[in-house]
Structure formats: C-alpha cells, structure tokens
Amino acid sequence: MGKQYEKLRLAVTKNSYVFTPLYEPASSTPDGPIHTLTIDRNKRQLKLDAPTDTQASMVRELVVYGILGFCRLQVDDYVIVVTGRTLVGTLFGNDILRATSFQILPLGEDSLEKSYSEDLFEQEQYFIQLLESHLQLNSFYLSYTYNLTNSLQCQNQKADERFLWNKHLSSNLAGMSNDSIEDDQINLFILPVIQGYINITSMIVNNKYVTFALISRRSNERAGTRYFSRGIDENGHVSNYVETEQLLVYDSMDPLSTAISNNNNNNSDATTPNKHLRLSFIQTRGSIPIFWGQIPNTRYVPQLYYEASTKNLEAAKKHFEDQSRIYGPNVLINLTNKTGYEQPLGDLYARTIQEMANPNLRYIHYDFHHECKNLQWHRVQLLIDRLIPDLEMAGYYCFDEESEFSKTQRGVVRTNCIDCLDRTNVVQSMMAKWMMQRWHQDIGIDLTADPTFVSVFNSAWADNADGLSLSYSGTGALKTDYTRGGKRTIKGAMNDLSNSLVRYMKNNYCDGSRQDGIDLFLGKYSRDATQQNRILCHYGQTLRYAPWKIQAIPPALVASTALFFWLLFFSDSTPIESSTLYILLLSFCFAVSVSMWLFIQQNGIEFIDWPRLNPLYPDTLSENSTIDLSYRLYTNWFLDSSENLDQAEQGKKTT
Structure with a gap:
C-alpha cells in the first residue's frame, strides 16, 4: 500500500467535484508531483489534472481527509468522503486514525427528482439513511502510511482484501477512471479503511x-x-x-x-x-x-x-x-x-x-x-x-x-x-x-x-470486546468485568443483564435495517439489469411496510403496560375517585398488555425487522435442509402468507 494524500480541498461546482491535495509547510511536503482529481458530475468520469474551468461558479468547498469510494443507488451516484478524523496513536512512526464523520455527496442535480417517481425517491432516501447509519454506528480506522489490512508480519504484502472494508466502494470509483489514469495515481486519493x-x-x-x-x-x-x-x-x-x-x-x-x-551527536558511545x-x-x-x-x-x-x-x-x-x-x-x-x-x-x-x-x-x-x-x-x-x-x-x-x-x-x-x-x-x-x-x-x-x-492491557481487551460486539450484536460485550478486572462482580452481572435485554430488542426490531446497511455498503445486494440497474428490494419495486394493525400493537403494548404500572403504583395521583372504575381500568390495561404480548409471541415473525435487500440465508438452499423450511416461511411472509415460524419449529431436524 502506497502513501495516500492526507488532506484534500474539495471544490464543488455545478458540473464537477475537484479534489486538490493540501500540504502544511510546517508538517509535510510532497514527495512527487501533486495531482488533482476531478469527477465530472455529468459524464460520471474521473479526470486527473484536468484544466480548471474558470467559468464554473463555486457552490461550496470543504476539507476532506480521503475518499472512501463511489456508490450507485436507485436514482443517483454518490461519492463518500471522510470529513473528520481523530488520532488513535502512533505505531512504528505511523499515525493511526479513526474516521469520525463522513459526507455522502450526490453526483446528480436536484432537478433530476422531476424525472423519477415518488416511490424511487422514497427508496433513494431510505438507502442514503442506511449508508449514513452504517457509517455512524461502526468504527472505521485508517492510516496514510501503514497498511492496516495486514499484520506486522505481512506488511510487505499487498493489501488483504478480506479486511478492506471499502473494497466495493473503492473499486467502483477506480472503475470510473479512463485508461490514461494509472492505478497508483488514483490510489493516492482512495483511502483504505x-x-x-x-x-x-x-x-x-x-x-x-x-x-x-x-x-x-x-x-x-x-x-x-x-x-x-x-x-x-x-x-x-x-x-x-x-x-x-x-x-x-x-x-x-x-x-x-x-x-x-x-x-550529543558527536559522542557515539x-x-x-x-x-x-x-x-x-x-x-x-x-x-x-x-x-x-x-x-x-x-x-x-x-x-x-x-x-x-x-x-x-x-x-x-x-x-x-x-x-x-x-x-x-x-x-x-x-x-x-x-x-x-x-x-x-x-x-x-x-x-x-x-x-x-x-x-x-x-x-x-x-x-x-x-x-x-x-x-x-x-x-x-x-x-x-x-x-x-x-x-x-x-x-x-x-x-x-x-x-x-x-x-x-x-x-x-x-x-x-x-x-x-x-x-x-x-x-x-x-x-x-x-x-x-x-x-x-x-x-x-x-x-x-x-x-x-x-x-492498559486489560482495558484494551475489554474495549476490544465491546467494539466487536457493537458491530455484530448492537451492544457492548458480556463478561467484560472479568476481562477488565480479573473477577466477576455484581455490577458486571447487572451490566450483562442490561446488555442482554438491549440485544434482544435490537436483534429483533432493529437488525434488519442494520443488515441492509452492511449489504449496501459492501455491495452485497442484487440489481435488476432490465430496470436501469436498480437495486432489488425483497419487497418489490417499492418499499412495503407491515399493515398498520401490526405496527400499532407494540406501541399499544408499551402504552397499556406503562398505564397499568402507573395506576398500580401511583394511584394517589390519578383523578379517578371511583374504586370500581379504578379496578376496571386496571384490569383493562392488564388484559390489553397480556393480549398484545400473547399475540406478539404467537405471531412473532411478523414483528421482526427483516432485511429488505437480500433474503435470509440465500446460499443454504437444498432439498433436505432444515433451514429451507424457515427460509420458505420467511419469503412467504413477504408475500402475505399467513404461515409463521411455529410451523417450521414442528419440522424434524436432521442430525
């Protein structure tokens, strides 16, 4: 991995994005010729050292710390750039940084909205939110001079693509360049993370x-x-x-x-x-x-x-x-x-x-x-x-x-x-x-x-557990009190209980959109070549949400449960004077809560936040797989089937 430009001035005009390297005389100087990178917003093409368009009016300018890559969504193409960073530490004389903020910049103009349907733009905004959420919820690390994708033992080898998180985005950006731009020149601008x-x-x-x-x-x-x-x-x-x-x-x-x-440079001894x-x-x-x-x-x-x-x-x-x-x-x-x-x-x-x-x-x-x-x-x-x-x-x-x-x-x-x-x-x-x-x-x-x-050692390993767990489960890790202090504690056990409950909520009701964000960022989704290469949603060509009755049940459960406990423990603050009315209202709230909870348990699969870009387990299909039954129930649910997971659980598991 060669050295990348550390700081870029981004000039935004109506027709282009122009990235110009910035150097601070007090800290660094260029080792070779300085190149500028221009993205033609109309032709969707990269140009190296393109002539300056003196007629173009500046829309805005900002400082960026690298280009993650290029992403194509339903309506427009986008460039994702790093706009904030913080120093993690120095390793072998190389600064290691964490990206703290990003911007997703559209190549097209706002006027393009008139050419597409409202449904497509609803999907476009949904996908942009997925990308923004993925960037905000995860930790991305970078270095301009050290190959973070490889271990110390393998530093002399090329980047390990298994760990190059923006592999898909950067390959798309490089694919926009013409034959006159060499790979090492475009790599000066593309930031591995x-x-x-x-x-x-x-x-x-x-x-x-x-x-x-x-x-x-x-x-x-x-x-x-x-x-x-x-x-x-x-x-x-x-x-x-x-x-x-x-x-x-x-x-x-x-x-x-x-x-x-x-x-004392003169005394070598x-x-x-x-x-x-x-x-x-x-x-x-x-x-x-x-x-x-x-x-x-x-x-x-x-x-x-x-x-x-x-x-x-x-x-x-x-x-x-x-x-x-x-x-x-x-x-x-x-x-x-x-x-x-x-x-x-x-x-x-x-x-x-x-x-x-x-x-x-x-x-x-x-x-x-x-x-x-x-x-x-x-x-x-x-x-x-x-x-x-x-x-x-x-x-x-x-x-x-x-x-x-x-x-x-x-x-x-x-x-x-x-x-x-x-x-x-x-x-x-x-x-x-x-x-x-x-x-x-x-x-x-x-x-x-x-x-x-x-x-330092114990804290690093405990924080490592939390960092990896946040990305996969949505919460910090369990058992970190032992890693951090060498023993289990009551406080650690309570923290584990809290994390377990939050995991339950996130894994059931939030992870579908998180999975979509990962798939979208990594390019692991399907496209339809017959419809201008658009992303395929599992729901069809428009976003589809659960019926309003299904959407209303969780809030009803929360509201009825909260009202029940309020009536039970704070009866003195209620304006109800009749004890009969009080008991009836308390019983009604309890009955609603129990009914809503039982309905959710019996029809749980309908309340899950499912991924929308890819079906579940698409690579595990065979005639006798126990996964296939649940997979079919999963896909049938999206097709308004009344089947639920309880039927799958009655199937015989092969051992």
Whole structure:
C-alpha cells in the first residue's frame, strides 16, 4: 500500500467535484508531483489534472481527509468522503486514525427528482439513511502510511482484501477512471479503511519505552448482524470473522539515555541500545463453519436450524484450506455448551473436522459455561495450560531492528462460541496474557507484573470486546468485568443483564435495517439489469411496510403496560375517585398488555425487522435442509402468507 494524500480541498461546482491535495509547510511536503482529481458530475468520469474551468461558479468547498469510494443507488451516484478524523496513536512512526464523520455527496442535480417517481425517491432516501447509519454506528480506522489490512508480519504484502472494508466502494470509483489514469495515481486519493477496533498506548515501564497495541480486523466476506449472519457460505466464508493482532514495541534504551544521545551527536558511545523489538501475535475468531442459523421470532432464544449434509464438509474444507494457507496449522477452540440447544452444533462441528482428517487442524471442545460455572473463572487457565504446546509451536512474530533478527508466527488459534463475542474474548485475552509472559524472555522484563501495563492491557481487551460486539450484536460485550478486572462482580452481572435485554430488542426490531446497511455498503445486494440497474428490494419495486394493525400493537403494548404500572403504583395521583372504575381500568390495561404480548409471541415473525435487500440465508438452499423450511416461511411472509415460524419449529431436524 502506497502513501495516500492526507488532506484534500474539495471544490464543488455545478458540473464537477475537484479534489486538490493540501500540504502544511510546517508538517509535510510532497514527495512527487501533486495531482488533482476531478469527477465530472455529468459524464460520471474521473479526470486527473484536468484544466480548471474558470467559468464554473463555486457552490461550496470543504476539507476532506480521503475518499472512501463511489456508490450507485436507485436514482443517483454518490461519492463518500471522510470529513473528520481523530488520532488513535502512533505505531512504528505511523499515525493511526479513526474516521469520525463522513459526507455522502450526490453526483446528480436536484432537478433530476422531476424525472423519477415518488416511490424511487422514497427508496433513494431510505438507502442514503442506511449508508449514513452504517457509517455512524461502526468504527472505521485508517492510516496514510501503514497498511492496516495486514499484520506486522505481512506488511510487505499487498493489501488483504478480506479486511478492506471499502473494497466495493473503492473499486467502483477506480472503475470510473479512463485508461490514461494509472492505478497508483488514483490510489493516492482512495483511502483504505478497516472496520473493527484499534487501541494504541505508549508508556514507560521500568524506565523503558513500551508501546502496546491491539488491532482487530473484521472480515467483509460474510459480514452481518447477529441473527442474520450465521455459520458459513458455499465459498468457505464464515460470519463474524475477525483477525486480532496484539503488538508490542519495546526499546531497551531508557528515556534519559535517549535524550543524551539525541543531544550529543558527536559522542557515539554515549549510549548503546540493547534491543529495539517489534513483536506481534495473531489470533482469529469466526462462526462455527457449518450451515446453520437462528430465525428471530421475538423469543429470547430463537429456534436453531442447521444442515447436516455433505455441503458442510465441502464448505469447511474451503474455509480451513484458506486458513491454513494464510496462517499455517490451526488449533480450533470450540467454547459452545455440550448440552442444550448448542449441543447439535458442537457435535456436527466435531464430526466435520473428523471427516476432513486434516493434519493441520487440532480440535478442542471446551464447554466454557460448564467448566466456569458458579463463577469459577479461574478455570479458564486450565484451557490455556492445555494450549501451551500449541502456542509454543505456533510462536509469534519478532523483529529486532538493531540486529535485524526475526522469527515468524507459524500457526494460529481459532476460537469460537455461538456469537464469537463474549466467551471468545475472555479466552483470547487469556491467551494474549500468556503470550505477554512468553515475551518476557525476549524483552527481559515481565510487563504483566507492572500495574500500569496490566491496567492498559486489560482495558484494551475489554474495549476490544465491546467494539466487536457493537458491530455484530448492537451492544457492548458480556463478561467484560472479568476481562477488565480479573473477577466477576455484581455490577458486571447487572451490566450483562442490561446488555442482554438491549440485544434482544435490537436483534429483533432493529437488525434488519442494520443488515441492509452492511449489504449496501459492501455491495452485497442484487440489481435488476432490465430496470436501469436498480437495486432489488425483497419487497418489490417499492418499499412495503407491515399493515398498520401490526405496527400499532407494540406501541399499544408499551402504552397499556406503562398505564397499568402507573395506576398500580401511583394511584394517589390519578383523578379517578371511583374504586370500581379504578379496578376496571386496571384490569383493562392488564388484559390489553397480556393480549398484545400473547399475540406478539404467537405471531412473532411478523414483528421482526427483516432485511429488505437480500433474503435470509440465500446460499443454504437444498432439498433436505432444515433451514429451507424457515427460509420458505420467511419469503412467504413477504408475500402475505399467513404461515409463521411455529410451523417450521414442528419440522424434524436432521442430525
């Protein structure tokens, strides 16, 4: 990845967008010729160093910090730019930043609205809102000089497209250029971003410079929300796949010696640095690599569906062949329950791995909830002890800048639970802590014995859990009190309860639009070539909403329940003087609340916020799949079918 322009002046005219690099003399100067980029708003074409149109009147101008790419919606084309950023930290002399604000700029003019129907413009506004919501609700990280898509060990390689979150948008923008513009020229303007979490903290420990960093990269290959993206697809891509890299930069020269060295250039023997190390350790997480899913139906734990066929073996082979090619041997840690509704998935996962007979895979099933029941969280260490031979064999990346000594990581531990969030993060943080103790041999000091470093380390992993969980489940992670403080607390348990309830609400009533935003941003939606390449909505050509009676039930439930409790606990403040009327009104509110709740439970599938761009599980269809029945019920619901999920739950699951 080459260096991108850090700051651009965007001049907006009626016919063009003109991006001109800005340089601050006090901080930076161009290394080569400065190019300007012009987007012709009429021809939808990029031009490099185009002549200035002196006749064009300036509509407005603003400063932007990079171009994410180009997006085509129903009516118009748009350019998405970064308008705000904040510094996360400095890594190996490179600034790592988080994008804080964006703008979606239309290429067309407002007058185009007259040429299209009201329905199309209603869809257009809906899709713009989806993009804006996706940009606001997720964390995007960028660097103009460091390749965030690759680990430290792979910095010399080209960008890893698995983690290039604006891959689709940037490819569309590059496709608008003509043959006279070279790729390296257009790449100066296109800003690569990753989605996930980054923490960078520099400190002094035992009079030595230490920088600790945690980088989690979310994959764009099967991205989605908790209930609308589960398992694997036919290409071997799994949901909620994340590569997490723990980095440490260690300088054994103490700060005082460094200052003396910097101020005494004539005395080369003033100080002799012993080590300047760069260390990196990679872990991965990802959904159970078989075809499975959970269809939301307003129940707290939706019915789980899975497919037990040769498709699992074929897809899992693709997944692990790819993982072995990238990382080497994989140790597979499955943290799901060995009893209850999670058991069939664990059993099927184990059989799939056994049938593959891949010598590069080692499978370990550790029932997290059973082993750590009754708050026995220290028992996680038993799993880490079992993994020590594997961790030692996999190793880590290390590079000594003074001696140019290096060693590489030769394997990886892949961890999963059901969501690959809460239990997974606890175990990954414990493995990361073990690796910090192993790094003690290289750097000469035990950082895990320093209170300041321990606080930074624990907070980074807890914040990492929250950041990844927000993107997938809509809330912060559970069990972060243990990650942050080393023990379970009442406050942490209450926070978990709150997050669980919020997850329930968001996963059932908000995640359809969040899934659409992800699909739209990543280009994972269908288009109809017969209708000017327009996006296909699953509802048809116009947005369709649930009948008003269905829409009215949730507010009625909330209103009747609130009124019931108000009458029950604040009867003195009510103007009702008749006790008979008071009891009748109280009974009526209670009856309405119960009726509304029972109706929602019996017809839950009709209250779910379903994705509108893509059908559910479109890549898991076969004649005997248990998922297919729920899929058909799902699609029939959009076609005004009266069938509901209860019928699907009566079907026989194949095992």
